[in-house]
Amino acid sequence: MKTWLLIFIGGGIGSLLRYLVSRLVNRSIVSAFPYGTFIVNVTGCFLIGFFIFYISETRFGAASLPWRVFLINGICGGYTTFSSFSSENILLLTNNQLFTFMSYTFGSLALGFLATYSGILLAKNF
Numbered sequence: 001m002k003t004w005l006l007i008f009i010g011g012g013i014g015s016l017l018r019y020l021v022s023r024l025v026n027r028s029i030v031s032a033f034p035y036g037t038f039i040v041n042v043t044g045c046f047l048i049g050f051f052i053f054y055i056s057e058t059r060f061g062a063a064s065l066p067w068r069v070f071l072i073n074g075i076c077g078g079y080t081t082f083s084s085f086s087s088e089n090i091l092l093l094t095n096n097q098l099f100t101f102m103s104y105t106f107g108s109l110a111l112g113f114l115a116t117y118s119g120i121l122l123a124k125n126f
Helices: 002-028 035-054 057-079 082-094 098-124
Strands: none
Touching: 002 035, 002 057, 035 057, 035 082, 035 098, 082 098
C-alpha cells in the first residue's frame, strides 16, 4: 500500500508539473510545433535517466526503493506525456504538416535518448 501511495502522490506532482511547464512554454512560443509537450518529454527523459542511475540499489541499497518508486514511477510517470505526443502527431498528419510531424517525432526520439543518457552521465559524476 505504501508503494501505491508514493506512486499516487508522485504522479500528481508530475502531472501538475507537466501542466505548468507546457502552459508556460506554449504561452511563450506560438507555433504549430508542439513545443510544450516536446520540452516536457525531453526533460522527463533526462530526469528519468538521472534518477535511474543516481538512486540505484548499489548506491543506497534497499532504502532506494521508495525513492525510485516515487521519483521514477510517480513523478516521471506523471510528468511525461506520450499520449499527448501521439495525439499531436496524428493531428499534424491529419493537417498535412509532414515536415513538422517528422521534426517533432524524430527530434523527440533523438533528444529523448540523448537527454536520458545525459542524465545517466550527470548522475555518475554527481
